[in-house]
Amino acid sequence: MSLVLAAAAAVCEPAPLTDLGTLLQVLWQFLSLSLFSLGGGNTLLAEYHHLAVAQFCWLSNAQFADLYALAEAAPGPSSMLVGLLGLGASWREGPLWALLTAYGAEAAILLPSTLLMVAACLSWKRLEHSPWRMAFERGMGPITLGILFAVGLKILRTADTNVPGVVVSLVVCVLMLRTRLSPLWFMAVAGLLGGLGVINR
Numbered sequence: 001m002s003l004v005l006a007a008a009a010a011v012c013e014p015a016p017l018t019d020l021g022t023l024l025q026v027l028w029q030f031l032s033l034s035l036f037s038l039g040g041g042n043t044l045l046a047e048y049h050h051l052a053v054a055q056f057c058w059l060s061n062a063q064f065a066d067l068y069a070l071a072e073a074a075p076g077p078s079s080m081l082v083g084l085l086g087l088g089a090s091w092r093e094g095p096l097w098a099l100l101t102a103y104g105a106e107a108a109i110l111l112p113s114t115l116l117m118v119a120a121c122l123s124w125k126r127l128e129h130s131p132w133r134m135a136f137e138r139g140m141g142p143i144t145l146g147i148l149f150a151v152g153l154k155i156l157r158t159a160d161t162n163v164p165g166v167v168v169s170l171v172v173c174v175l176m177l178r179t180r181l182s183p184l185w186f187m188a189v190a191g192l193l194g195g196l197g198v199i200n201r
Helices: 002-011 020-034 041-055 061-073 080-093 095-127 131-159 163-178 183-195
Strands: none
Touching: 020 041, 020 095, 041 061, 041 080, 041 131, 061 080, 061 131, 080 095, 095 131, 131 163, 163 183
16 A cells, blocks of 8 residues: 555656646635635645645645644744645746745635625624524534544644654643643744754654
């Protein structure tokens, strides 16, 4: 099985975004995905990984994990990852094209969901006492939590390729659930462990 995966990875050629058909296909997929980002941009992480690593072969697993870590460490929404994916996908075509692709991908993932939320907010107040609104809000909670749990497992499988990495992830998970320590402390310690070579790929 591992030989089959290795062979598939070897023949996987990155899809060029300079091809107008490919570019429109990618933009359409991000525009469509935008409407399914329930609970924030991180809920679409598995699909981002599929598009960037498996379908279009722009990035390796390690590169995807690095871009995800960068997007999470930087201030701002988690959907910043999409801009970074666009940047990484088009870097072979030059910095200018990479920037254009990054902005295009970010606009495609933010615009539809933003317009939908504006429309929803304008009418949400009128449905304040509606049983449909209460049922919708109660139903979306478990769905969003389930999606986020699946995303966490996806990141663990993508980023943690050795025992120390898995141990650090599990310890951080337990501490985040049991304490009120700032995530910045965990990032600092993990960065130090990475710099010392305790965690590597």
